[in-house]
Amino acid sequence: MKVFPRCLPIIVAPASLLLTWEYEFKKWDIGVPFHNLNNSELSVKEHDDVVNANNWSNTRQSTEETRMMKLISWFKDKSILGISYSLYKIAGGAESEDGDEKKRKHSSVDKRKVNSCMRKVLLETPGLLVLDEGHTPRNKKSLIWKVLSKIQTRKRIILSGTPFQNNFLELYNTLSLVKPSFHKTILQELKKFCQKQEHKKAPKEWNWEPVLGNTASNTSDYKIKQLKLLMDPFVHVHKGAILQKNLPGLRDCVLCLKPDSFHKQILESFKSSQNSFIFENKQTLASIHPSLLLEFKLLEEECFVDKDRLEKLRLDHNAGVKTKFLVEFVSLCAAHNEKVLVFSQFLDPLHLIIDQLNSALKWTEGKEILYMSGEVRDRQTLIHNFNDENSQSKILLASTRACSEGISLVGASRVVLLDVEWNPSVEKQAISRAYRIGQKKVVYTYHLLTQGTKECDKYCKQAEKHRLSELVFSAKNANNHNEPKNCAADIEDRILDLMIRHENLKDMFVECVVQPKEREFESFGYWL
Numbered sequence: 001m002k003v004f005p006r007c008l009p010i011i012v013a014p015a016s017l018l019l020t021w022e023y024e025f026k027k028w029d030i031g032v033p034f035h036n037l038n039n040s041e042l043s044v045k046e047h048d049d050v051v052n053a054n055n056w057s058n059t060r061q062s063t064e065e066t067r068m069m070k071l072i073s074w075f076k077d078k079s080i081l082g083i084s085y086s087l088y089k090i091a092g093g094a095e096s097e098d099g100d101e102k103k104r105k106h107s108s109v110d111k112r113k114v115n116s117c118m119r120k121v122l123l124e125t126p127g128l129l130v131l132d133e134g135h136t137p138r139n140k141k142s143l144i145w146k147v148l149s150k151i152q153t154r155k156r157i158i159l160s161g162t163p164f165q166n167n168f169l170e171l172y173n174t175l176s177l178v179k180p181s182f183h184k185t186i187l188q189e190l191k192k193f194c195q196k197q198e199h200k201k202a203p204k205e206w207n208w209e210p211v212l213g214n215t216a217s218n219t220s221d222y223k224i225k226q227l228k229l230l231m232d233p234f235v236h237v238h239k240g241a242i243l244q245k246n247l248p249g250l251r252d253c254v255l256c257l258k259p260d261s262f263h264k265q266i267l268e269s270f271k272s273s274q275n276s277f278i279f280e281n282k283q284t285l286a287s288i289h290p291s292l293l294l295e296f297k298l299l300e301e302e303c304f305v306d307k308d309r310l311e312k313l314r315l316d317h318n319a320g321v322k323t324k325f326l327v328e329f330v331s332l333c334a335a336h337n338e339k340v341l342v343f344s345q346f347l348d349p350l351h352l353i354i355d356q357l358n359s360a361l362k363w364t365e366g367k368e369i370l371y372m373s374g375e376v377r378d379r380q381t382l383i384h385n386f387n388d389e390n391s392q393s394k395i396l397l398a399s400t401r402a403c404s405e406g407i408s409l410v411g412a413s414r415v416v417l418l419d420v421e422w423n424p425s426v427e428k429q430a431i432s433r434a435y436r437i438g439q440k441k442v443v444y445t446y447h448l449l450t451q452g453t454k455e456c457d458k459y460c461k462q463a464e465k466h467r468l469s470e471l472v473f474s475a476k477n478a479n480n481h482n483e484p485k486n487c488a489a490d491i492e493d494r495i496l497d498l499m500i501r502h503e504n505l506k507d508m509f510v511e512c513v514v515q516p517k518e519r520e521f522e523s524f525g526y527w528l
Contacts, residue, residue: 009128011082011130012083012085012132013084014085016405018039019036022082025080034079037082038083064115068117071118092148123152128155132406133406137173138170138173166423168193175231182230193223193227224468225471243435243437247435247437251514254449255447263319284455292349321508329499332498334368334394339411339414340415341409342395342415343400350398354397368392372396386411405429407433408433413442417446420449424469500512
């Protein structure tokens, strides 16, 4: 902006991250205003720029008018505009693509005029486009991808710690956004490789670590290397040595837990012939605690399940192998003055755990227990509370899908992942809420798997996706041999060790796999 004061930069990011951007610009006081289009309130500068200069009414403005005032202020003087993906999707014209004629007819002429003007400005005016968490618009069929593909800005930057999400098609779509001419430079054979969706069956025997094999003779790996060569001129990888130098360390482990006889019976009652999505959700929830099965409508062949018994067991954390582990684990962590961060892709298990902690430990929500989901608006107060060493908070239960990006939860030194996501980057993002700059302790993470479920297969799929990501994004200029050694290498997990040795708890552990020490930081190489 010093060289090109009129470059009109725009930063598109998840709504919660815009607050972080806004805070950082204020913190460093660089003298360049940041206009948050998602913020319904006008700053003093925006108000003076528009109201005084344009004789705009000084009365309370509608949301559309407020946003237009921010846009005008951004356009008038050297400044930066921030907008969320969801708002950009609407303001950029996605609403009209939905074919919502009825909604448009009922909107006022003035509102449509403002939206039309905003659409033109957002698509044609920016001289620099920055996409934070730039893997978000990776689906070519999504509305946000279609809107961003229309933008006329030539200078583009995508920031992502996890650019490889599920497959090469998504990566290809992301690369096409940052470099629209990418499809012209890629060989047809390589393009077909990226666009081909392969569905491989998971191995019968699970192993948390991917089988590397002979990559030189592997056709797919060879094509990945070709793709990497094409990406090298415009994809810059930072392997995150700053984390190794400044943080105490990271220990990652997978725990396979054994359910008791009744819990096992519940898990075996499902029929895999039913809708695969419903089957997977049922098994995922029931693997945490059998009473969560009550959240679903049972099929005829599943009606033998004793609903009354499930209801009576709801507050009994010992009835579910994962809740049993968690309540005992959290209690031990509290005794050692360590806070716990728990993630789940579902909200029902989080509400259940709140009730069980209240029943077993007499903890209450808002004091010892904190809860964060997409519906929680005042996140900053909750985050400050959790990160405050002197607060009463001991555990934060969070939605993986709503709270795994852009926020700092360094108050936690233990991270528990209740269920398994198909997309490994989602879990990595979740772990990085605690494993980030500002963390003062070694971070221990726990992936919980229930024996006899499909979770082990899903975790194997994760490992393979991670291997592919590492092949594509290994740093080309990294001097790995000069990187500092992990100072957490010789630190044992005393809390987990206590549980494994405990007479009443040791039987629930089928297997405990600790990630090899030399790979502890490798998974978190480029997320800054």
